[in-house]
Amino acid sequence: MGEGPTIGTIAERAGVSTASVSRVLNGLPTRPETVRKVLAAADELGYVPNSAARSLKSRRSHQVAFAMADIGNPVYLEMVREIQPVLKAAGYRLVLHSTGADVAEEIEVLRSLGGRYADGLILIPLRLTAELAAAISAARAPVVVIGSVPEEAGVDNVRTDSRLGVRLALDHLYALGRRRIAFVNGPLDTVPGAARAAAYRDALAALGLPYDEKLVEVGDFYRAEGAAAVRRLLAKGPDVDAIMCANDLIALGALDVLREAGLRVPEDVAVAGMDDTDLAAGAWPPITSVSLGSAERGRRAAELLLARLADDASAKAPRKVVSVRPELVIRASTKGGTR
Amino acid sequence: MGEGPTIGTIAERAGVSTASVSRVLNGLPTRPETVRKVLAAADELGYVPNSAARSLKSRRSHQVAFAMADIGNPVYLEMVREIQPVLKAAGYRLVLHSTGADVAEEIEVLRSLGGRYADGLILIPLRLTAELAAAISAARAPVVVIGSVPEEAGVDNVRTDSRLGVRLALDHLYALGRRRIAFVNGPLDTVPGAARAAAYRDALAALGLPYDEKLVEVGDFYRAEGAAAVRRLLAKGPDVDAIMCANDLIALGALDVLREAGLRVPEDVAVAGMDDTDLAAGAWPPITSVSLGSAERGRRAAELLLARLADDASAKAPRKVVSVRPELVIRASTKGGTR
DNA sequence: TTGTACGCGTTATCAA
DNA sequence: TTGATAACGCGTACAA
Numbered sequence: 001m002g003e004g005p006t007i008g009t010i011a012e013r014a015g016v017s018t019a020s021v022s023r024v025l026n027g028l029p030t031r032p033e034t035v036r037k038v039l040a041a042a043d044e045l046g047y048v049p050n051s052a053a054r055s056l057k058s059r060r061s062h063q064v065a066f067a068m069a070d071i072g073n074p075v076y077l078e079m080v081r082e083i084q085p086v087l088k089a090a091g092y093r094l095v096l097h098s099t100g101a102d103v104a105e106e107i108e109v110l111r112s113l114g115g116r117y118a119d120g121l122i123l124i125p126l127r128l129t130a131e132l133a134a135a136i137s138a139a140r141a142p143v144v145v146i147g148s149v150p151e152e153a154g155v156d157n158v159r160t161d162s163r164l165g166v167r168l169a170l171d172h173l174y175a176l177g178r179r180r181i182a183f184v185n186g187p188l189d190t191v192p193g194a195a196r197a198a199a200y201r202d203a204l205a206a207l208g209l210p211y212d213e214k215l216v217e218v219g220d221f222y223r224a225e226g227a228a229a230v231r232r233l234l235a236k237g238p239d240v241d242a243i244m245c246a247n248d249l250i251a252l253g254a255l256d257v258l259r260e261a262g263l264r265v266p267e268d269v270a271v272a273g274m275d276d277t278d279l280a281a282g283a284w285p286p287i288t289s290v291s292l293g294s295a296e297r298g299r300r301a302a303e304l305l306l307a308r309l310a311d312d313a314s315a316k317a318p319r320k321v322v323s324v325r326p327e328l329v330i331r332a333s334t335k336g337g338t339r
Numbered sequence: 340m341g342e343g344p345t346i347g348t349i350a351e352r353a354g355v356s357t358a359s360v361s362r363v364l365n366g367l368p369t370r371p372e373t374v375r376k377v378l379a380a381a382d383e384l385g386y387v388p389n390s391a392a393r394s395l396k397s398r399r400s401h402q403v404a405f406a407m408a409d410i411g412n413p414v415y416l417e418m419v420r421e422i423q424p425v426l427k428a429a430g431y432r433l434v435l436h437s438t439g440a441d442v443a444e445e446i447e448v449l450r451s452l453g454g455r456y457a458d459g460l461i462l463i464p465l466r467l468t469a470e471l472a473a474a475i476s477a478a479r480a481p482v483v484v485i486g487s488v489p490e491e492a493g494v495d496n497v498r499t500d501s502r503l504g505v506r507l508a509l510d511h512l513y514a515l516g517r518r519r520i521a522f523v524n525g526p527l528d529t530v531p532g533a534a535r536a537a538a539y540r541d542a543l544a545a546l547g548l549p550y551d552e553k554l555v556e557v558g559d560f561y562r563a564e565g566a567a568a569v570r571r572l573l574a575k576g577p578d579v580d581a582i583m584c585a586n587d588l589i590a591l592g593a594l595d596v597l598r599e600a601g602l603r604v605p606e607d608v609a610v611a612g613m614d615d616t617d618l619a620a621g622a623w624p625p626i627t628s629v630s631l632g633s634a635e636r637g638r639r640a641a642e643l644l645l646a647r648l649a650d651d652a653s654a655k656a657p658r659k660v661v662s663v664r665p666e667l668v669i670r671a672s673t674k675g676g677t678r
Numbered sequence: 679t680t681g682t683a684c685g686c687g688t689t690a691t692c693a694a
Numbered sequence: 695t696t697g698a699t700a701a702c703g704c705g706t707a708c709a710a
Contacts, residue, residue: 007705080435396689
């Protein structure tokens with residue numbers, strides 16, 4: 001763990017100037033003999049360029065930050081899995097931030113971009129307050145938001161139509177003959193929560209089904225909270241023949257509670273989730289889920305950011321919005337075949 | 340996205356020298372009046388210190404790297420979840436590396452530490468070659484290895500006794516009356532693969548059960564590969580009454596195949612996994628699994644690294660080894676109660 | 679083709 | 695208490 005060699009060390013050893021060393025290492029035209037000596041010295045010393053010095057000079061950190069609520073959520077995980085290789089291929093390192101869905105922390109991350117530790121940021125806000133929107137616009141580095149963001153923010157944006165997603169699932173349930181379709185949601189003050197609540201109402205209306213408060217319950221986007229919400233739902237004693245869940249974790253919780261209650265899935269109650277994570281595919285019965293293209297959204301976001309970082313021309317291009325189409329993945333929890 | 344203010348900008352605005360600005364910002368004794376002016380200017384300008392300049396000067400990046408095979412594996416994910424907050428609390432950012440279990444990539448990560456982009460590294464190698472061991476010893480920053488590493492490497496080490504883990508599971512199965520206990524493993528040229536293979540033999544011997552090749556199958560540590568391995572196992576036509584799987588993903592694959600084959604779990608065949616991930620708890624039936632304390636290993640590793648980084652004294656302290664005890668978490672896949 | 683010298687933004691030393 | 699100034703390691707005009 002000795003002191004690291006610098007271009008100065010190499011210069012001495014090779015008997016040339018630091019400028020020559022720098023030139024060789026950056027592939028600038030140099031006399032072959034010099035190149036040889038420098039490379040030999042660098043190799044012997046195990047030289048690795050100091051990233052701080054390089055960043056300071058070049059004004060580039062070769063890092064990209066990714067900020068989401070909680071890396072434990074499989075949706076974000078899928079995104080990381082896609083983002084990471086895209087960045088790596090372009091020579092960027094990935095810095096991870098778990099914000100706990102706390103707006104203040106998200107704002108802090110945006111602010112810290114001013115320190116230039118990262119060249120850009122991919123952000124997934126859960127709650128979109130005015131302060132957050134302001135902070136996004138004021139960010140000192142390119143930001144790509146996954147999720148919807150007002151146009152005024154002026155940043156690139158990868159979104160999906162979760163309204164259409166809910167619609168797809170409800171159409172499917174309706175086609176299967178279900179008419180008492182409950183909805184278990186996450187917090188209404190979150191962007192996805194609000195959107196999915198509205199989508200549920202709209203979809204019911206489009207199908208000519210009545211909106212019944214007894215069929216709606218709000219918890220949080222986690223398994224235990226989802227289970228609790230479903231328990232409350234059942235306690236209200238409505239005749240339910242399907243449960244639409246605002247994400248897969250809630251759907252898993254629903255399976256737990258239904259099993260507990262001795263109800264068969266899908267014979268007695270069909271269950272559908274959203275996000276189409278591994279958990280949905282891995283559950284028993286496998287859960288029908290609306291894919292919101294997490295992997296694709298992650299990849300597209302990384303690509304958008306890289307495009308911004310590529311050159312000055314594209315850095316000033318107008319904001320781009322990419323939409324990923326939701327898709328219904330039908331499994332045994334709605335239509336099957338559980339044995 | 341304007342040009343970032345520097346201490347120079349602040350100095351001008353406040354009518355003082357850059358030295359004073361630096362002093363104020365670092366909390367060194369300064370005249371109150373100066374402090375006020377500087378802070379006001381800094382605030383108005385939205386000043387954020389440049390991290391590259393700071394790192395260059397202080398020789399600290401305030402970043403820690405974490406390198407594992409694949410962030411998609413729930414075990415590593417659990418570790419990240421624990422590591423992240425510990426680092427954050429200490430003022431470090433987390434840089435993520437997925438190496439794809441490729442030794443060359445791991446060596447590259449170790450080498451790149453010479454660039455000082457991170458102050459330390461937490462590494463989980465899957466295969467421990469001589470080159471890797473050499474690279475670990477030669478690393479230019481503190482490294483903590485999760486998993487076993489030879490003493491010569493001289494680095495801090497968080498390990499678990501997977502041998503004991505296998506033993507716990509086999510004892511449990513034996514106590515339940517199972518005598519034909521199969522073992523489905525991952526690649527034998529990986530550290531965990533080799534250790535668990537040996538552990539299986541030992542545990543059988545300790546229980547007085549014969550080692551039967553027909554009961555052993557090797558695949559990979561993933562669900563699909565695990566399923567394929569179990570399929571091959573069943574094709575050999577041994578009378579199996581329990582399957583010990585080298586990790587939870589394999590166990591999930593086993594459930595898939597057993598269900599396919601019309602075998603009941605645990606009545607016909609009991610299934611146990613390792614790692615005790617969420618997937619094991621979430622499966623149906625819930626899978627008995629040996630917890631290797633992933634979360635705790637992650638946390639301890641982060642703490643060990645922080646201790647090394649804390650001050651020069653501890654930086655030179657002798658290597659520390661922390662052991663996390665495995666624990667058997669019994670669920671319905673071995674003992675239950677599935678209806 | 680090569681070397682000298684300066685600047686990137688901070689911190690730290692030394693006089694004043 | 696403060697300001698001028700020298701590093702930190704690298705890249706790059708500019709001069710030789």
